[in-house]
Amino acid sequence: MELTVWxxxxxxxxxxxxxxxxxxxxHYVLHAPQGDTYADLLFTMIExxxxxxxxxxxxxxxxxxxxxxxxxxxxxxxxxxERFKPQTMLVGASCTAELIQDDPGGLAKTLDLAMPxxxxxxxxxxxxxxxxxxxTFYRIVRGFCQGYQQGETxxxxxxxxxxxxxxxxxxxxxxxxxxxxxxxxxxxxVNVIAPLGASPADIARIPEAGFNIVLxxxxxxTAARWLKKTFGQEMTRTIPIGVGATxxxxxxxxxxxxxxxxxxxxxxxxxxxxxxxxIDSNYLTGKRVFIFGDATHAVAAARIASEELGFRVCGxxxxxxxxxxxxxxxxxxxxxxxxxxxxxLDVEDAIIAAAPELVLGTQMERHxxxxxxxxxxxxxxPRSCPGFSRPLFPANGGRKxxxxxSTAGFTR
Amino acid sequence: MADMNDELDKVxxxxxxxxxxxxxxxxxxxxxxxxxxxxxxxxASRLDRLHQPRHRVMAYSGSGIETTFTxxxxxxxAELVTRMPAEKxxxxxxxxxxxxxxxxxxxxxxxxxxGMGIENxxxxxxxxxxxxxxxxxNTAFLMAQPxxxxxxxxxxxxxxxxxxxxxxxxxxxxxWLKAAAEEFRVDASRFxxxxxxxxxxxxxxxxRYREALGGKRIFxxxxxxxxxxxxxxxxxxxxxxxxxxxxxxxxxEHVAEELxxxxxxxxxxxxxxxxxxxxxVHESNPDLxxxxxxxxxxxxxxxAPPSGRSNSFSHPSMAMSRQATWRNCSPVPWRVAAF
Numbered sequence: 246m247e248l249t250v251w252x253x254x255x256x257x258x259x260x261x262x263x264x265x266x267x268x269x270x271x272h273y274v275l276h277a278p279q280g281d282t283y284a285d286l287l288f289t290m291i292e293x294x295x296x297x298x299x300x301x302x303x304x305x306x307x308x309x310x311x312x313x314x315x316x317x318x319x320x321x322x323x324x325x326x327e328r329f330k331p332q333t334m335l336v337g338a339s340c341t342a343e344l345i346q347d348d349p350g351g352l353a354k355t356l357d358l359a360m361p362x363x364x365x366x367x368x369x370x371x372x373x374x375x376x377x378x379x380x381t382f383y384r385i386v387r388g389f390c391q392g393y394q395q396g397e398t399x400x401x402x403x404x405x406x407x408x409x410x411x412x413x414x415x416x417x418x419x420x421x422x423x424x425x426x427x428x429x430x431x432x433x434x435v436n437v438i439a440p441l442g443a444s445p446a447d448i449a450r451i452p453e454a455g456f457n458i459v460l461x462x463x464x465x466x467t468a469a470r471w472l473k474k475t476f477g478q479e480m481t482r483t484i485p486i487g488v489g490a491t492x493x494x495x496x497x498x499x500x501x502x503x504x505x506x507x508x509x510x511x512x513x514x515x516x517x518x519x520x521x522x523x524i525d526s527n528y529l530t531g532k533r534v535f536i537f538g539d540a541t542h543a544v545a546a547a548r549i550a551s552e553e554l555g556f557r558v559c560g561x562x563x564x565x566x567x568x569x570x571x572x573x574x575x576x577x578x579x580x581x582x583x584x585x586x587x588x589x590l591d592v593e594d595a596i597i598a599a600a601p602e603l604v605l606g607t608q609m610e611r612h613x614x615x616x617x618x619x620x621x622x623x624x625x626x627p628r629s630c631p632g633f634s635r636p637l638f639p640a641n642g643g644r645k646x647x648x649x650x651s652t653a654g655f656t657r
Numbered sequence: 658m659a660d661m662n663d664e665l666d667k668v669x670x671x672x673x674x675x676x677x678x679x680x681x682x683x684x685x686x687x688x689x690x691x692x693x694x695x696x697x698x699x700x701a702s703r704l705d706r707l708h709q710p711r712h713r714v715m716a717y718s719g720s721g722i723e724t725t726f727t728x729x730x731x732x733x734x735a736e737l738v739t740r741m742p743a744e745k746x747x748x749x750x751x752x753x754x755x756x757x758x759x760x761x762x763x764x765x766x767x768x769x770x771x772g773m774g775i776e777n778x779x780x781x782x783x784x785x786x787x788x789x790x791x792x793x794x795n796t797a798f799l800m801a802q803p804x805x806x807x808x809x810x811x812x813x814x815x816x817x818x819x820x821x822x823x824x825x826x827x828x829x830x831x832x833w834l835k836a837a838a839e840e841f842r843v844d845a846s847r848f849x850x851x852x853x854x855x856x857x858x859x860x861x862x863x864x865r866y867r868e869a870l871g872g873k874r875i876f877x878x879x880x881x882x883x884x885x886x887x888x889x890x891x892x893x894x895x896x897x898x899x900x901x902x903x904x905x906x907x908x909x910e911h912v913a914e915e916l917x918x919x920x921x922x923x924x925x926x927x928x929x930x931x932x933x934x935x936x937x938v939h940e941s942n943p944d945l946x947x948x949x950x951x952x953x954x955x956x957x958x959x960x961a962p963p964s965g966r967s968n969s970f971s972h973p974s975m976a977m978s979r980q981a982t983w984r985n986c987s988p989v990p991w992r993v994a995a996f
C-alpha cells in the first residue's frame with residue numbers, strides 16, 4: 246500500500262461503477278461500508294447525470310464486523326434484484342470490504358437470482374480505476390458473448406463496434422459523435438457502441454460486427470483482445486486525436502473494412518492545418534511543453550504538439566502503468582525518457598527539472614503549474630468538472646484540435 | 658504493519674519538507690486503516706515527538722465504517738480539546754463557541770456577545786492552530802452545531818470536577834443567544850436592545866418567503882443533522898407542512914428542544930435507506946424536496962411534476978447542496994440561512 250496526498254486514479258471498484266453506470270439494465274451490488282458510498286455524488290453531482298447510478302451498497306458498520314456481514318450482503322443483493330430487476334447483476338467488494346473477505350461472487354451464486362450474476366474480483370491494493378473498468382467490461386463482454394452462434398451477419402466487414410466510452414470519461418459522448426460521423430462517411434454501419442449506452446442485450450450482439458474500434462485502450466483493450474481471439478474480430482490501434490492520427494485512423498478503419506478512405510480524408514471540417522500555417526500560431530513555435538496524463542491522451546497530445554504545432558516536447562509521462570509501453574515509445578521518438586509514475590510529487594519534480602513554457606496535464610498539474618507560474622492547459626484525465634458542462638468539444642477527430650492549444654497561453 | 662508506519666513516516670517527512678509552513682499536521686484514519694487496525698494515535702505521538710516544536714502531529718478517525726460525515730468533524734474537535742491549555746486560576750468567566758464556522762460569522766457573533774457585555778469570547782476551532790482557547794472551571798461552552806457531541810464529552814472530561822457550563826445546542830438564534838445571556842446574567846433590557854434590530858431584520862426577510870412557502874408540504878432527506886432544526890424553522894416560522902425530516906443520526910438530548918417543536922404529523926427518520934425514502938417521496942408527493950446534490954439532479958430530471966405541486970416553483974424540487982448547508986450551519990442570527 247502506498248500513501249499519497251492525491252491519486253490520479255481511484256480504486257478499481259470505481260472503474261467498475263463507471264462501466265455499470267455507463268450501461269443500461271445493469272446493476273452493481275457493492276459490498277462497502279457507509280464511507281465508500283460516494284458514487285451518487287460522483288455521477289449525479291460531478292458528471293451531472295440525470296439518474297442515480299445503478300449501484301447498491303451494503304453499508305455495513307463497525308458493529309457488523311463481529312457479526313454476519315455476509316448476510317448483509319445477501320440481503321442487499323436480493324433487495325436490489327427485486328427492486329431494479331436488471332438484465333444482469335455485477336457483484337464485488339470495495340477496498341474496505343475486500344479486507345473482510347466475504348467473497349461476494351460466491352455468496353451471490355447461492356441466492357439463485359433471476360438474472361445472470363457477474364462476480365468481479367478487483368484487487369484494490371494492487372490495481373486501480375482504469376484496470377477495474379477494463380476488467381469489468383471484459384467480464385461483461387465475455388459473459389454475454391461467449392455463447393454467441395455465428396449467424397448470417399457475422400463478421401460483416403462493413404459493420405463496426407466502437408468500444409471504450411464510459412460515463413465519467415473525458416468528453417466521451419462528444420468523441421462518440423465525432424467518430425460515428427467519420428465511420429459513416431466511409432459508408433460503414435455502427436453495430437454497437439459500448440459500454441456507454443449499451444445494455445447486456447447489445448453486448449451480446451458485439452460479435453456481429455466485422456471489427457472493433459478501440460477508442461480508449463485503457464477501458465476496452467482487454468475485451469477487444471478477447472474478441473479478437475474468440476471471434477477473429479480485428480481491432481484498431483490508432484487513436485483519432487489530432488490531424489495526423491485522425492488521418493491514420495481513417496486509413497486503418499478503411500483498410501479493415503475494405504473501403505476507400507477518400508470520403509473521410511477529403512472532409513474539410515479539419516481546421517488545425519490552417520491554424521498551424523497561419524501566422525497566429527507562430528507564438529507557439531519552438532516553445533517547450535511538458536505533457537502528463539492518461540496514456541492515450543498524453544501520447545496524442547505529444548504528437549499534436551510536436552508534429553502539428555511545432556512545439557518542442559520537453560517532457561512526456563503517464564500514471565497509467567498498464568500502457569507505459571506506448572508512452573515510452575512515443576517519448577523515445579522525441580528523444581526523451583518517459584516519466585511513468587502515479588506520484589504527483591515526482592511529476593512536479595520532473596516539471597521543475599524540464600523548465601517548460603507550457604504544461605499540458607491533469608487537474609494536479611494545474612496546481613503544480615500554478616505554483617510554478619507556468620501556463621497550463623488541463624485537458625488530460627483526470628480533471629475537475631467545469632470541462633464537462635461545455636458544448637460539443639470532442640478530443641477525437643481534427644475539428645476542434647486547435648482550441649486545445651490556442652487558449653493555452655491564457656489559461657492560468 | 659511496520660511497513661505501513663515506515664510508509665507513513667516517509668510521506669509525512671516529504672510533505673513537511675515541501676510545506677514547512679504547516680504547523681499542525683493531522684493524520685486521519687480511513688475505512689481500510691480501521692479494518693487493518695492501524696494505530697494512528699500512536700503513530701501521531703511518535704511523529705509529534707519527531708517533528709516538534711516546529712510541527713505538531715495529531716490524529717483522529719474519519720473512518721466511514723464507524724462514523725458519518727459530521728462525526729469526523731466532531732472527532733477532530735474532540736482531539737483538539739485535549740490540546741487546549743488550562744485556564745489560569747481565578748480567571749474571569751469566558752465563553753467558548755464550539756463548532757467550525759466562517760470567520761465572518763464568528764466576527765458577527767463576537768460583536769453581538771460584546772454588545773451584551775460578554776467580553777471573553779473564543780471559538781473552537783480557533784483560527785490558528787497555535788491559539789487554542791484556554792479551558793477550565795470558569796469557561797462556559799455554547800454548542801454552535803448539533804453534531805459536536807464527542808467534543809462536548811471531551812470538554813466535560815477535561816475540566817476537573819465536571820463541566821458546569823455546557824449550553825446545549827439550540828438552532829433558533831434568539832434562544833441560542835439567550836442561553837448565553839442567561840449563563841452570563843445579561844440584563845434582559847440589554848439583551849433585547851442588542852438583539853431587537855436583528856430580529857426585526859429577520860422578520861422582514863422571512864416574511865417574503867412565508868408567502869411562497871406557507872402551506873407547502875416539505876420532505877427533508879438526511880444530509881447534515883440540521884434537518885430537525887430546518888424542519889422546525891420551516892414549520893414554525895414559515896408555516897410549512899413537514900412530511901418527513903430525515904437526519905443521519907442525532908443526539909436526542911442535545912436536540913431535545915428542536916424535537917419538541919416539530920409538529921406531531923411530521924415523520925422523523927434517523928439513519929438512511931435512500932431507496933425507501935425515495936419511495937416515500939413518490940407516495941407523499943411533496944411540494945419541495947430538500948436533499949443533497951447526489952439526489953437533487955435525479956429528482957430534477959423526473960417527469961412533469963405530479964398534481965398538487967405549487968406553481969410558485971418552476972421546479973418540482975429544489976436541491977439544497979451540502980455546501981450550502983455547511984456554510985450556513987451556524988446559528989447566524991436572523992437569516993434565512995439555509996436557503
